Amino acid sequence: MASSHSAAESNVFTLRARYVFPVAGPPLAGGHVTIAGERIAAVGATTREAPVHDLGNVAILPGLVNAHTHLEFSDLDSPLGSPGQGFAQWISQVTASRGRSTQVAATGAEPGTAPPQLSAPTSPVVRGLAESLAAGVTTVGEIAVTGWSPAPFAQAGIDATVFRELICLSPARIPEALAIAREHLAATASLGFQAGVSPHAPYTVHPELFAQVVALAAAHDAPVAFHLAESPDELELLRSSTGPFHDYLAARGFWVPGAIPLGTRPLNYLRQLAQVARGLVVHGNLLDEEEQAYVAEQRARLSVVYCPRTHAYFGHPRHPLQQLLERGAHVALGTDSRASNPDLDLLAEMRFVASHFPQLGGEAIVRLGTLSGAEALGVEKSCGSLVTGKLANLAIIALPESAADDPHDLLLGASRRCVATYLRGRIVAGALPV
Numbered sequence: 001m002a003s004s005h006s007a008a009e010s011n012v013f014t015l016r017a018r019y020v021f022p023v024a025g026p027p028l029a030g031g032h033v034t035i036a037g038e039r040i041a042a043v044g045a046t047t048r049e050a051p052v053h054d055l056g057n058v059a060i061l062p063g064l065v066n067a068h069t070h071l072e073f074s075d076l077d078s079p080l081g082s083p084g085q086g087f088a089q090w091i092s093q094v095t096a097s098r099g100r101s102t103q104v105a106a107t108g109a110e111p112g113t114a115p116p117q118l119s120a121p122t123s124p125v126v127r128g129l130a131e132s133l134a135a136g137v138t139t140v141g142e143i144a145v146t147g148w149s150p151a152p153f154a155q156a157g158i159d160a161t162v163f164r165e166l167i168c169l170s171p172a173r174i175p176e177a178l179a180i181a182r183e184h185l186a187a188t189a190s191l192g193f194q195a196g197v198s199p200h201a202p203y204t205v206h207p208e209l210f211a212q213v214v215a216l217a218a219a220h221d222a223p224v225a226f227h228l229a230e231s232p233d234e235l236e237l238l239r240s241s242t243g244p245f246h247d248y249l250a251a252r253g254f255w256v257p258g259a260i261p262l263g264t265r266p267l268n269y270l271r272q273l274a275q276v277a278r279g280l281v282v283h284g285n286l287l288d289e290e291e292q293a294y295v296a297e298q299r300a301r302l303s304v305v306y307c308p309r310t311h312a313y314f315g316h317p318r319h320p321l322q323q324l325l326e327r328g329a330h331v332a333l334g335t336d337s338r339a340s341n342p343d344l345d346l347l348a349e350m351r352f353v354a355s356h357f358p359q360l361g362g363e364a365i366v367r368l369g370t371l372s373g374a375e376a377l378g379v380e381k382s383c384g385s386l387v388t389g390k391l392a393n394l395a396i397i398a399l400p401e402s403a404a405d406d407p408h409d410l411l412l413g414a415s416r417r418c419v420a421t422y423l424r425g426r427i428v429a430g431a432l433p434v
């Protein structure tokens with residue numbers, strides 16, 4: 001962070017709101033949050049601290065956690081393709097839109113792909129970071145590709161876990177892909193954010209590379225994000241080496257016959273992914289009952305990252321969110337990218353869950369978008385809830401004038417929006433209500 005520590009630490013103030021949602025405990029009516037420098041100094045129902053800024057009819061939440069996104073697509077005004085189309089078809093449009101067709105090749109290095117100009121003020125990543133902060137998102141699980149730059153993340157100051165994407169179906173190029181992963185993980189300490197790796201998905205990663213990357217991440221205690229059980233096309237490829245993904249890959253010369261053993265299931269990957277301390281099962285739309293039970297059994301290590309509006313965009317069958325939670329599985333929320341979502345608004349994802357899974361209740365839904373996301377990424381010691389000592393990352397959400405028996409209903413009703421975002425004790429987006 002660029003801010004002066006000494007100046008920040010001398011800065012002590014209290015925010016009061018109609019409701020404070022600590023997530024670590026029940027909502028506090030007329031609650032307060034006291035901030036000292038970059039951290040939370042106190043959370044409660046009363047305060048003797050001064051000065052007190054009464055924010056009025058707002059909610060104070062922990063900064064929201066978007067556990068899965070690809071900010072490189074943040075310049076898209078609307079999702080690619082059309083709602084409900086086949087997933088393999090959408091993937092081909094994504095690669096075409098970015099000139100990334102070489103990337104969904106048998107390579108981890110994407111030779112010939114020009115690095116995106118990530119440091120330009122209008123770069124998609126810069127736009128995506130600004131949009132995230134404006135939406136109250138202070139922690140992201142970002143998938144980074146060739147040419148990614150830490151500069152925009154450092155400038156934004158956002159808490160990022162940066163997963164290096166690996167795409168490689170060719171056995172011959174596995175060492176090259178592993179070298180990329182190793183280099184990325186080694187850079188962690190100097191870059192100031194958590195580094196992870198993301199073997200992209202079963203249809204773009206050779207099983208041997210997946211096994212080796214998981215072992216590498218386990219040795220580095222690094223998180224792993226893996227798109228899994230997202231579409232019927234994917235399951236068909238795993239089961240029988242046929243279908244739209246096979247045809248897509250074969251037509252481009254990327255398919256490696258026999259690379260994926262016939263009869264492979266998502267469970268085969270889950271068992272390996274559970275070797276790492278934090279494994280993110282991105283989507284998990286089609287996990288069967290045995291796989292749901294396994295994810296629940298491994299809840300300390302595995303999290304399903306449900307991307308509600310992206311899931312809806314593809315018209316997939318209903319997500320097993322409720323079954324997963326009932327089984328005790330750990331679930332977080334993500335937006336995925338603007339290639340399949342209209343925006344990066346995590347509160348809108350929570351609102352979507354509230355309207356489509358009302359039986360879950362507001363408390364559980366707010367947890368999904370905050371503390372559960374932090375736990376999925378392994379950063380829950382510093383963020384995800386309003387607890388003394390954690391970073392002062394806050395989302396300030398405007399509330400309606402109406403009353404509600406459950407204050408969560410005020411928060412998750414239609415058209416609520418973030419009006420200001422605090423990151424490490426400073427306002428970085430929006431403005432306080434006067």
Ligand SMILES: [Zn+2]
Pocket residue numbers: 068069070227282336337
């Ligand atoms: Zn994704």
